[in-house]
Amino acid sequence: MLPETRSQDAAAEDETPVAPAADPRKCLGADCDKDAGALQCPTCLKLGVKDSFFCSQECFQRNWAEHKAVHKALQVKAKTQNGPYNPFPKFFFSGSVLPVYPLSPRREVPKSIKHPDWAVTGIPRKEMRLHKTKIEILDAAAQDAMRKVCRYAREVLDIVAAEARPGVTTDYLDEICHKACVERESYPSPLNYHNFPKSVCTSVNEIVCHGIPDQRVLLDGDILNLDISLYHGGYHADVNETYYIGDRAKADPESVRIIETTREALNQAIAIIKPGTPFRDIGKVVEKYAKSQKCTVIPTWGGHGINTEFHPPPWIAHYAKNKVVGMCKPGMTFTIEPILTLGSAREVAWPDNWTNATADGKRTAQFEHTMLVTETGVEVLTARLPDSPGGPIPMPTVAN
Structure with a gap:
């Protein structure tokens, strides 16, 4: 040309x-x-x-x-x-995961379902106008609305996770997610948010976050984060988990270490949430446990408030010695969603303007819940159900 x-x-x-x-x-x-x-x-x-x-x-x-x-x-x-292709052939990818295009056409959401303000323009104008330190306290009706949308988010995550196995594409998982959201009269929150082209984020192996579903086939031995967000009744929910793809992943000590360490770091952070807990203490708990398992916190990405807006205040840091101000109060809803890695915290951004990967190609894991601070503690609105796919596994024994 x-x-x-x-x-x-x-x-x-x-x-x-x-x-x-x-x-x-x-x-x-x-x-x-x-x-x-x-x-x-x-x-x-x-x-x-x-x-x-x-x-x-x-x-x-x-x-x-x-x-x-x-x-x-x-x-x-x-x-x-001519079939699948890499849209960025001159870009140096840090690990084994490469984009596989073409992307499927954008999936439509019926007009009968309430859309967020970015559905058409890609710009979350209301969210961008929010005061950075004013944290909304939800009344009883709003709390019930959050319980409902978070229940839907858990259902959708479980439906998609049940289909995550070797041989399927991440685009197929996006199709499953989109359909499940629409069946619940919900809008998939990521769709067109700052022009994100899909309904779910699928982050494989060294992908830190915001992976775009495409034609890449999941392999036995991969690990996959599914980040589900949806909008229903004027409120958003946000939840994600990292899953083992095939038996090889479950038998890989390093994959198990990063996944189970991240899962437990989130659990320990949730355990301290109650009225009066400083937001900055959350990161202290996460990093302490991560270091004990020789894992590294990726500090770029944090938790956030969530309610009628997708990412309102507060910002939740996942690393120690942060300077986040404020404390938990009854009626607040926010996420905790640590991302840990086996190597360096340094990242590289793909040319698609969304996907982030570890610079050294080491694997990462992330877990996220949406929480409501109560008068006595915390309610995990996106908690796992008894039959939810995935779940913790013990560290495998490795022969000398």
Whole structure:
């Protein structure tokens, strides 16, 4: 493809039309109503298009800027028709996980279901206008609404997790999630949030968070985080877990260590939640346990408030010595969602503007619950059910 910095005339001169034998037809020049001659675009010929005729070299040169857009569209179409492909072939990926495109078309949510304000524009305008330190206290009716939407979120997570196995694509899991949300008259909160293209985040192995579901097939030995959020009755819920994909993952001591350490770090953080607990103490508990198991907290990402908005205050840090202000009060709802890794906390961002991976390619895990602070302690609104898929496993015994 010709560099955009070159002039249209110079580019078109390099693309001098060739003259295969053909019957005259209408010229493809947008500003031309003449019959075409035997001159045809050579790039189109290379791409397999055999009817891109122009009346003259001058007309072709004049219409080059518009016509070359056809080449880009044809190249994308060719990639799609030729099967899965990596959209960022020149990017250095830190681990084994690569994007597999094309992405499936955006899934629709019926208009009868209440949409958040970013559903059309991609911009959460109300959320962006919130006061950064004002934390909402929910009344009894709002608390019941949060219980309902969080119950739905748990149901959807369990439905999707039950389908997570070797041989299925993350796009298939997105389809399952989307359908389950719609069946509950709920909008999948991530869909078009800051232009995120899917209904669930699927983060595999070294992917820290915000993995975009695509055509990659899950392999025996992978670990997978499913991050489910949905919007129902004017309120949001947020929950995620990391799952073992196949028996190989459960037999891998390192995968078990990172998953079970992260699970327990969240449990220990939840255990201290009650009225009066400083928000900063949550990170102290998480990091202390992570270090005891030789795991590292990724500090970039934290928990957050959640109610009628997706990410209102407060911010919940998962590392020690943070300076988060404020304390838990009855009626507050927020998430705790630590991300731990086996290696360095340094990250790299993929060119898709969403996916984050560990820079050293080491595996990560994340767990998240939405919580309500009560008068005496905490209610975990997204708690696991007795029949929820996944769950903790013991560390495997490794022979010398």
